[in-house]
Amino acid sequence: MTASDGEWLEDRVSDDSGRLFTATSRDAFQKFLASRLSGSSGAFAADTLLRSPVSPSKKLMDLAAGEVRDREQFVLLDQQQTAYSQVMRAVQRAREANTKQVVIVTGGPGSGKSVIALSLLGELSRLHYPVVHATGARAFTLTLRKIAGARAPRVQALFKYFNNFGGARKNDLDVVICDEAHRIRETSADRFTRAELRTGRPQVEELIDVARVPVFLLDEHQAVRPGEIGTVHAIEAAAADLGVDSVRVDLDGQFRAGGSAAYDNWVKRLLGLEEGGPVPWDEQDAPYRLALAESPSELEQRLRQQIEAGHGARMTAGFCWQWSEPASDGLVLDVQIGDWHRPWNVRGEKRVGDAPPSQHWATDPHGFGQVGCVYTAQGFEYDWNGVIFGDDLVWRDGKWVSRPDRSADKQVIRGASPEEFHRLIRHVYKVLLTRGMMGTVLYSTDSETQDLFRSLV
Template sequence: MRSKITPSKQLLAVAAEEVQNREQFVLLDEQRDAYEHVMHAVEHARRSNTKTAVVVSGGPGSGKSVIALSLMGELSRQGRAVMHATGSRSFTMTLRKVAGKRAPRVQKLFTYFNSFMTAEPNDLDCLILDEAHRIRETSVSRYTRKELRTAGRPQIHELLSAARVPVFLLDEHQVVRPGEMGTVEDIEAHAEALGLKVEHINLNDQFRCGGSEVYVDWVLRLLGLKPGGPIEWKGDDGFSVSVADTPEELEHVLATRQSNGYSARMAAGYCWSWSDPRPDGSLVNDVEIDGWSRPWNLRGDRAVGGAPPAALWASDPAGFGQVGCVYTAQGFEYDHAGVIIGPDFVWRDGGWRTVREANRDPDFRNRTKVSDQEFDRLVRNVYKVLLTRGMQSVTIYSTDAQTHEFFRKLVAASPR
């Protein structure tokens, strides 16, 4: 019970072999700049006996997780005490499956933000905090043992304390749940309060891989997350945007892409009830739109009726038959994305209106915990995440007639 959480040298050697030598984790030239910056910070902290927090911010496709896994491999090879943590069960379980497939022991190096409540200060040389926009206000939950319920200690303080070089990789526009506080401003403020130096690397100013910078900019303006307002989609050689007139058309487009060997998923805003599987293992088609219906992705850790567990919905081909939500899509990418804009986000009188009554997310429904202004911000971020999962294309469908026509005007080239 009193043992350290730091990995042994033997485990680090296995991790180096398992993680570093995987082809999908090879860095591009531009990504190596951020990687080298962190490596230098780790070496400097060791030599000078100091601490430095590094924040790497960037949008979807900018390579944050590739950088994270490359750091894991190299730091393990050097024998540094390093761990990887996220706030997403889906993301962590998938990383354990991918990065530790051939060496189950390596899976222990991939854990969660709330795992460091009792960590000794600076036990780790480096703590890599992927998807850091999901950092919570506190690690305490209803499952936390009484003796660990520290008096209001912020989760971010636990993470800053645990390593000489905590590395935060985040996208500020992916804060999608109440209580999440992982922004550059939050991290810098808490680090400053603890007397720590913070270095910020903005990948958006350097490069974008595996996606379209033009499209991401279009989405940010569309959703009001960047000044300038919505603009017509003019096209981009590296990315395709289309609007479907029906959910059947949306699914057909994605099914065609899937049959051609590409990965494709459809996801929606949380605007429909979410049922447990029936006793016989069949899924309930909760997402119903004008006679078309499909089930949500599973919520549990077990496959049911051919559908994969929630954590693997985005990566397992069997996930195609269900509608994903932001909690299973966040942190992942697939070749072609289908997005259902629900009735909680509609275009009226030249602007967006968020409709709380149309949203079924339990975390959003309590007005005493989530103000109308906060609800509006979170819903916009939810759709930002869903709209930026595709690497090659996105097909958009809105359940609201006026909003559908608005998208039609913006994406004039979409086939009818």
């Protein structure tokens, strides 16, 4: 702006953290910058930053213990306690005998992997072991940062991403807790990575190297994008290549779907992720509720009834519709099925009208009314779950047929072979089907697939 255009801003008081410069005061702006910025190169400072340790300070550990361990009283059950104790023993041995061990914890949705992760983070922080939590899921990490760091913002620094450790020193940490480890990628490099940092080194090796006890918590059936290679075999092989011992703990419990391992098994058989094929759902066999809607409006109405009864609920769908940027008057109604039109959840980190940012879609009450996709729903849970199967996965002649041409997920379409797409799309619906703690309502846009559901539910 010119000075005349900006006269209304001139009344604002300048202080140590704010200055006003207009198009007619460029010389003053240059002088101000010269008084604040060093005249020497910033290369030394940049190199110092890149070589600095990633380990948190003891003061930060105290804050984390207060915010995570003392604030959240988690109760670990059965194999959860076994996994927790395994990690704590490994950490103690690493300190006393200068050893290194990889701990792998596997379990289905709701089996308590993240409860274990946060319990470990809180207790290890209390004991002043350098520890950080890492994931490959943006929405999940941002939500954890918000919850754990609400009263102590510095605690947010303990929640990192898998690609944050490329330049870290070996054993810089005592423990790195890799939650949602099925999302580990081949390398940490992306399109923003500087050329000199593109080492090509496997991401899993970076994560193993950075800590004396790397902990990997994963569900192999939740990898949903090309390049996500977090499997037990890949982690064990990487550990062996690096000469590091590994141990595995399997979580048999099912704590999300009403404690129903039967529902998790039903989903895996439905999608061909376990042998035997689809089977009818026996509601007498488990406390979990499974229902079929004959239209998306009926699905939404059933979920709204649950909200009115005091429960939480969300709608999700396969990524079969374009995802538009918000219009000037709000979210675009991208998900269109007949005369039923709803928007996807917000794409970015800012609220659009009443609609929450993407990372809070699953936890903000205003998230209902938008349709969530797998990238927004993964890692979260809610009481009631509505799942719309799109035309990207349909039932034909007794088997599933995947159709990449009906998908709007460009990253998956471009990066996956037909065989890989068939595997990933079934993982997508596995994730969507296992978000609800009390029940799930199903609907398919494809008539033959809907007939399958009618025969089973």
